[in-house]
Amino acid sequence: MKKSNNLCFLLFFILIIFSFNALAQSQFKISGHVIDSLKKPVEGVSIRLITDQDTLRTNSDEKGYFSFVKTPKTKFYLSVTALGYKPFNSIYEIESLKKNAVLDPIMLQTETIRLEDVQVKVKVDPIKIKKDTIEYNAGAYTVRENDKVEDLLRQLQGIEIDTKGAVTAMGKKMIKLRVNGEDFFTNNVEDYIRQLPADIIAKVQVIEDYGDEANFTGIKTGTPQKMLNLVTKPGLGKGIFGGVDLNSATSNAHNLGAKGNVWKNNKQIGFGGRYGMTNNEFSTLNNGALNGNIRDKISKEFSIHGSYDFSNGTNRSVQSNYLETFNPQGTIYDLRESVNHSNSLTNDINLGLNGSTAKNYFNVSLAGALADTRNEASSTSNKSGIIRQDLSSNSGSRNNNPNLNGSINWSRRLSNNKRSLSMGINFGTNGGKTVSSINDMIRYYNETTNILLKDSILNRLVEHNASSSNFGGNIQFSNSLKKATDSTGYNFINVSYRFMVSRSRNQQTTTVNHPLGNSFVVDSLGQDYVSSFINQNISIGYNANKNQLSYNFGINFSPSIIIGQYRDTGQKLKNYQLNFSPLANLSYQIKDNESLSFDYLGYTSSPDFNKLQPIRNNNDVQNLIIGNPDLKATSSHTADLSYNKFGLKSGLSMMANLSGTFAINNVVSNTVFLRDTLNSLKQQTTYENVNGIYNIGVNYAFNKRLLDNRLSLSIDGNVAYNHNVFYTDNVLNRSKGINVSNALKFNLNQKKYNFNTSASYSFSSNTYSVMNQNIKNVQVVALSGSASWIPGKYFRLNASASKSLNFGYSLYAGNPLLVNLGLNTSFLKDNRLLFSVQANDLFNQGALFSTSITNNSISENRTRFISRFIQATLSYNLRHFGNKNSRLNSNINAEE
DSSP, X not given: OHHHHHHHHHHHHHHHHHHHHHHHHTTEEEEEEEEOTTSOBOOSOEEEEEOSSOEEEEEOXXXXXXXXXXXXXXXXXXXXXXXXXXXEEEEEEOOTTOSEEEOOOEEOOBOOOOOOSOOOOOOOOSEEEOSSEEEEEGGGSOOOTTOBHHHHHTTSTTEEEOTTOOEEETTEEEEEEEEXXXXXXXXXXXXXXXXXXXXXXXXXXXXXEOOHHHHHHOOOOSOOEEEEEEEEOTTOSOEEEEEEEEEEEXXXXXEEEEEEEEEETTEEEEEEEEEEEEESSSOEEEEEEEEEEEEEEOSSSEEEEEEEEEEEEEEEEEEEEEEEEEETTEEEEEEEEEEEEEEEEEEEEEEEEEEEOSSEEEEEEEEEXXXXXXXXXXXXXXXXXXXXXXXXXXXXXXXXXXXEEEEEEEEEEETTTTEEEEEEEEEEEEEEEEEEEEEEEEEEEOTTTOOEEEEEXXXXXXXXXXXXXXXXXEEEEEEXXXXXXOOSEEEEEEEEEEEEEEEEXXXXXXXXXXXXXXXXXXXXXXXXXXXXXXXXXXXXXXXXXXXXXXXXXEEEEEEEEEEEEETTTOOEEEEEXXXXXXXXXXXXXXXXXXXXXXXXXXXXXXXXXHHHOOSOBOSSTTEEEOOOTTOOOEEEEXXXXXXXXXXXXXXXXXXXXXXXXXXXXXXXXXXXXXXXXXXXXXXXEEEEXXXXXXXXXXXXXXXXXXXXXXXXXXXXXXXXXEEEEEEETTEEEEEEEEEEEEEEEEEEEOSSEEEEEEEEEEEEEEEXXXXXXXXXXXXXXXXXXXXXXXXXXXXXXXXXXXXXXXXXXXXXXXXXXXXXXXXXXEESGGGOEEEEEEEEOTTOOOOEEEEEEETTEXXXXXXXXXXXXXXXXXXXEEEEESOTTOOOOTTOOOOO
């Protein structure tokens, strides 16, 4: 009986041990997060957790998170697979004391899929709208033979491209380019959208980018910038492309250029060169340029990049400028004609090192430039109104300006990604020496009879030396308010500190040459001034992301101090100021293809040195400039609200953006009129701090797509209101401006032809509180159209026409009718050799006008150039993307 009891006790003890062991094993919870190369969550990933006893399976949710709640072993094998991505396999071992383990984020790489010749025609959705990304499916748009990415972008609603290739999305410029989520060569958007072929692109993404460091830490603050990411079709994420082009025009303009790029996944090597010359009655150009760049991954964690640009050229241009300045005493009308001749030589170099692991992010950058510029200018100025004078001026100058700047940034995830620490430093230095020879002749007239009274000659030599340096740093710490095992989102509180110290020194000597041959230094026109600006920023914020909503809010404190000293007199000045402002960011995915975002940011900036130093600047003898050493730093605030929506069934998309800015202690000019020794009026400008300057504007775009996305109807435009405050004759005045621009567009795109028309109207009105509410209105009505026809595989005909009706300009603007015709043809295998002939402005009515408004002045500019010419271009294009077995078929929809 006793033995039986002992045996039962032993069995019971063994059972208890195994029960505790099994219970202990069941308590292990493993969770993780699956992302792609853009650090976006990947949904529906198949995940297997394998031990020597069992295999557990699960899938990632819509946010990319997954978990295993009953893991029997601390050591296990994880297998992650998803369609369109390379498999991920790894062995893990966790500490036995941890009952809940969170793995480092698992990043999946896009897999190259080799496709046989196949055509798949599926109706695709052209747009997907997410919290911080608008994605366009290239398969929904028309792509023709030899089209570049630029041609594809022109079809996308909300995106505009100017004649120089600058890309804007809802009025904001694209400042960064990536391909498949990786930095692409020099990140120059304008350059590479004109080199990459459109038929290798599967998707175009416009991303609100807060920077690489923010993507790593998850702490997104400040105002985002627009980034363009191109996603290639499977198998086409590498290649060789470039070419040589030669063009010649009847305007006596000739150019030769060459570019080459080698793109092998993580290795990118590019080079280029160009030489051009133009010689006609309005402009003379003789420019050469060379450039090279490299980007390579030197290890699994680190990559390097570098670039060098060299340019040397001469430029001669002819311009007309008409300036109206309103004043309580009357209005000044100034018609200026100028001829400028410059010669410049520049060298730019950029170097960088990037590193990223599961726990650390590292970035080092260094940039330097050396510029040597010589300029010769001659101009005439004819003033009428309350001042009646003529000025003839000739000047020559040489400027040498070297500069160097760099930064080091590091971030680390701490404590199972619950905390993060970021630190960085930045520095810069630049110098410059300018020697100017200025020769002026002023003719004075009787204000009533316009009879010439007297003329005056002033010749002087101005030598200006300037140098500045700056040093700054930052540190940021964030701490999670959620448990590491909580996969529903994140909540962080973050604290940051930034500082910037800058120091500048300016020395100027002015020597006046007397007509009799004597010369003397004018002490009152010289200076030796040193200034320092110290700015600090302390920020406290809360950052959260859950389901469709992510947001952060906080407050900035910005103490700043400006210190100045005159070396020759020992006089000192000091100005201290404390500013504070809220900060906020919000991104809300209302529902599929509908999003809302809001950004608000405040920052402090120091006045420009030339506005601080109280030494007379008489480079323009009719307008002397004297700085104000008591100026305060300016506190600027910007806010931005964006709404995007796309109807999958209706095909109607709507994009709207509302933005505004205002500033405290803004620096404005104060222009007063003085009597000179001849009892004639001249202007003197000083500077003051004011409040009340603000502007608000809205950009919008409505687009309706029909006929399987081949037909597009759109209405887009912007409305802006600005309110300015300024001084005239020591009296505070205000100006109000309204700018309205609207366009109705019709686009039909087929494989064999396309047709585009637009009708636009712009209106600009400006009202001043001086001179009994003077109003300046400029209106432009424009009609334009373009067409392209591809009658055969090797030919393309192009035509475009536009008619503008201009109202309100003081300079003669006319109502030009511009008509252009072109023919393109291609030869050789893969159409590598292209020849084109383009006839521009057949009726010779072209003109280049611009209008700008500064306080109580309106300036109109007209640049003279030859607009009617015929240009012939011969180019050889090299393009090979993907592997030998890759197939490029523009009918394949790469919707994954």
